[in-house]
Amino acid sequence: MKRIRKVFIFTLIFLCASYFLLNASGVVKSHVYADDNTTTTTGTTSSSTSSNGAYSKYLEEKKAHHLETYGNEDYYPQGVEIIANADNYDAEHSDTDKSGVRPYDYEVTEGTDKGSRPYVVDNASDELKNSKLIYQEDSGSVSLAFNVQKAGFYSIYLDYFTVKGYSSSIERGIKINGETPFEGTEALTFSRVWKDSEESFEDGNFKSDTRGNHLKPKQVEEHTYTGTYIRDYMYYETTPYQFYFEEGLNYITFDAVKEPLVIYKLTVETAVEQKVYKDYLNDLLKTYPNNNLTNSSYRFEAERSLYKSSPTLYPTTDRSSSLTEPFSYTKTYLNAIGGTSWKVLGDWIEWEFTVPEDGYYNISMRAKQNMVRGMYSSRMVYIDDEILFDELNDVQFAYSGKWQNVTLGNEDGDFLFYFKAKDESGNAIKHTIRMEVTLGEYASLISRIQDVVTKLNNLYRSIISYTTVTPDANRDYQLHVRFPEYAGEDGLIAQYRNELQDISDNITRISGTKSDKTGVIDSVVVQLTDFLKDNLRSIPNRLSTFSNNISSLGTILNDLRELPLMIDYIEVHTPDVKIQKPNESFFRGMWDGVVSFFLSFFIDYSSISKTVEGGNTQRTIEVWMTQGRDQANVIRNLIDTDFTPKTNINVELKLTAADVLLKATLAGIGPDVALNVDSSLPVNYALRNAVLDLSSFIYELDANGAIVYADAYCYNEDGTVKKDSTGNFITMYKPVVKDKDFAFVWNGETYKEAVVRRYAEINGVTGKDTKSYSEILNSDSIPNNFYMESSLSQFQFYFDSKYYTDTTIPDPRDGTTGTYALPEKQIFLMMFVRDDIMDEKGLSDVYDWDSMTWEDVIDLVADLQTDQLQFYLPVNDAGASALNPVFVTLLYQRNGRLYTKDNKETGLSSNEAMDAFEQWTEFYTLYSFPKSASFVNRFRSGEMPIGIAYYELYNTLSVFAPELKGKWSFHMIPGTRQADGTINHTATASGSGCVVMKQPALASEQVMNDSWEFVKWWSSYESQVSFGREMEGILGSAARHTTANVKALNALAWPKDDLEILMKQWEQSCEIPQIAGSYITGREMENAYRQVINKLYNPREVLFEYAEKINNEIDRKREEFKLEKRK
Secondary structure: HHHHHHHHHHHHHHHHHHHHHHOOOOOOOOOOHHHEEEHHOOOOOOOOOOOOHHHHHHHHHHHHHHHHHOOOOOOOOOOOOOEHHHHHOHHHHOOOOOOEEEEEEOOOOOOOOOOOOOOOOOOOOOOHHHOOEEEEEEOOOEEEEEEEEOEEEEEEEEEEEEEOOOOEEEEEEEEEEEEEEOOOOOOOOEEOOOOOOOHEEEEOOEEEEEOOOOOOOEEEEOOOOOEOOOOOOOOOOOOOOOEEOOEEEEEEEEEEOOOEEEEEEEEEEOOOOOOHHHHHHHHHHHHOOOOOOOEEEEEEOOOOOOOOOOOOEEEOOOOOOOOOOOOOOOOOOOOEEOOOOOOOOEEEEEEEEEOOOOOEEEEEEEEEEEOOOOOOEEEEEEOEEEEHHHHOOOOEEEOOOOEEEEEOOEEOEOOOEEOOOOOOOOOOOOEEEEEEEOOHHHHHHHHHHHHHHHHHHHHHHHHHHHHOOOOOOOOOHHHHOOOOOOOOOOHHHHHHHHHHHHHHHHHHHHHHHHHHHHHHHHHHHHHHHHHHHHOOOOOOHHHHHHHHHHHHHHHHHHHHOOOOOOEEEEEEEEOOOOOOOOOOOOOOOOHHHHHHHHOOOOOOOOOOOOOOOOOOOOOOOEEEEEOOOOHHHHHHHHHHHHHHHHOOEEEEEEOOHHHHHHHHHHOOOOOOOOEEEEEHHHHHHHHOEEOOOOOOHEEOOOOOOOOOOEEEEEEEOOOOEEEEEOOOOOEEEEOOOOOOEEEEEEOOOOOHHHOOOHHHHHHHOOHHOOOOHHHHHHHOOOOOEEEEEEHHHOEEEEEEEHHHOOOOOOOOOOOOEOOOOEEEEEEEEEEEEEEEHHHOOOOOOOHHHHHEHHHHHHHOOOOOOOOOOEEEEOOOOOOOOOHHHHHHHHHHHHOOOOOEOOEEEEEOOOHHHHHHHHHHHHHHHOOOHHHHOHHHHHHHOOOEEEEEEEOHHHHHHHHHHHHHOOOEEOOOOEEEEEEOOOOEOOOOEEEEEEEEEEOOOOOOHHHHHHHHHHHHOOOOHHHHHHHHHHHHHHHOHHHHHEOOHHHHHHHOOOOOHHHHHHHHHHHOOEEEEOOOOOOHHHHHHHHHHHHHHHHOOOOOHHHHHHHHHHHHHHHHHHHHOOOOOOO
């Protein structure tokens, strides 16, 4: 009854709204509308160079050098253009082992992989047929030499080809005559070119799923020629960089950071002052004086873009207005582009259009900027690949909660552009408009904020080096005496305050209003003013607030650099054409709201529907996952475009909460497959007979169902078999892997060695017939399901219930080791270092970060603590039940074990465990390591310039702290020196897996086999790479997939040098084994840790006491599951 009553009420509202709507006029009568239907002209400003400190200093120093050397102030020679291409290749200053020059007779193919021979492209334009191109891998350096007739400042334009790589932006460091010119040129970014796949369209429209909803088009890379000026990747500089070249021979070096690159040519040219619109128009009118064209327009939908710089720039869905076309109350249509995905500096979208007749046109668009309150969102606008006049360097879109009509123009009127309709042959001319995210007028202000944040962090570190981070509240530290340079109205703090106040005032002036961004700045201004009022005496008591305010300033830097914008359509029209209102009438809006609300009771807008019909097969499995909807949509698309066509198996994909999986399965209503299951769960499910043992699919089994073991040769990367010091072949006793699609990196070997070994095993060859790693890589003979041994061992458990159970029916699992999941994700510990701070303190010359031991860490901490800086170790939250990764790492590095005696007993009573626990707790009791901290914030501020964290922090820092780019690095974690002098760097790993669930009432052998096919497909190389690239395309580098597939990780967008460090640590990582009752280990270890650090109890005695408690619980759980207990 309640539901019927609600439907009746909504229907009544629906009818009332209909009445008002039908009696309201919706006719567009004017070009200028009031209130929310305002047609605006974009605000534009003239571009100017901002005040990047390092760059400004470089310019000043080079000007002084020029004046002293040449005796004149002619810094900017005019009319100079120098072309450098492959003929200018400078082998002397290049890494010829990594790069090379080849004539145009090599072809690039889709199968080309990293590490292959140099090549050029097979679709170069005719004028390039006799040219040479330079192919550079993702490592090494390439130099071009050329003569300069007159010394001075020049800009550099790079023409390049976006050769096949790993789909991320290309990065290169630039050196001039062997030297890095200034900070910021160590890792410059060059965009790739992307487009919507032609396969994503049908009859000129986006393809739809089985419910009629538009499918996001697949993004494919367009391998093509493109070019750009070398400029500030942070966009603090709004104009291209100016580099100083001496008179005579010079050379430019490109140091590879990430992704391969094909260089066509460099153009070294003098900067030309750009025209303003008034001068541009005057020149245009002289050429095309006729301005009589009227009533002509061309409109195109923005979601149908030509090219884009990133695969994140998908078409999107807007439901806020029924005027956004196409629109539907019941279906999801792609009807706009941009929004939150189009906010990253440097990202651009390009459209193609034609005009019906030659003449002068305005450019208007229906746009919405409702994300950044109190600020503009700025774009650089290119017309036919050129910024025609200065005002187009900063086209501003004001904040509004609704759609706006925006016409390119300024306070003097709308801009006029002259477009031709046809060329001399009578063919339609295709024009382009490109819009690129830029900071615009905010650039210099944001650069100044960054400069103040850096100085305030230095101030904070200086103060805590004297007061400590917990100063005595009753002591007057007389900071004005200790740091006189900071005190007074002429001191540095007053300068920082005045700078921030001026920045806040300018942001308010530009935006026309205060905002939450200026509010943060104003809070810091107030606090700095208070510090000055009491002569710095209040600083010690307000250190925590001061640190938080600095962090807040750093956070708004990210916010200020994100400038989203959504566009519905673009219209090129003559000035007399009246464009459509941007928003519907009040009554139409009310009607839309009522209809949408009414239909929401019957339509699930968030459902994950199939993208294709399943065909005639009746084979269907149900898959549950616990990740986000973006991940689910990507998996859904991969299933429908790859898995189902290959296997003829339908998949019902559902999003669920993690805690319902076991309950639903035991109740007989669970899925056939579960994805992203925490590593602690599969064995626990296996104990309850709730998951399928996958061993028979992967390994060779004997007649009793046990995994067969055999000796396997160990190989070197070059394909030779390893020998010991006496000349005997080295072997390992390992499980026999029968599925040729599977391979493992056994403990003690590298990934490349494992590739060679597995190739020899599969092909039955040894000795001279075995290929090297590089040969196997180029022949694409590496198995698709490649994992570290530890990533699978966490999902394995040995059943020995026949020793304990008194039942007359033996468990078929008796005496066998089961494998209850395939690895999906895996992360492990790495050490992160702020290189700039360590260089400043002179510590980089003292410590070798790649071969540190824990003894070195103690020495380093002593050096850091003299300046009140800290080393970070991850600590569990109070009450946490997970094992601390640092303790487990110390245990493994001592060759200790968490469990012994076939995992029936804890290993924490051993001497190795006692030593590890004592060392771990001494970090806090003797050396004052912080017991809790936000490492990412303190690493950014410099308060913790070194620390240990899971490697996914790499992705976080790349997005969260872009200003630190090039100032930090990551390394293997500190190790423990062994008896033979080597250092054991073993790190703790953690991950998740995919499992096949058992449902006794429903499962059949066919369903089990189909489920296995799915988990094998999902964890394979192709699926993991596709998923990883898609997710990084949608959410950016912060969402880089932490796949457990080793082959797949090597194909994701990692810089080559960083990938080598990552692989080196991964090969020395170990997962935490899971047993019956393993949950108690983490819980009691946390209790033991708290007893020692809070009450200063003897660590050995405490650990011994809690080890017995752990054993008792393990006994209890093994008895519950009828397993043999310890003797």
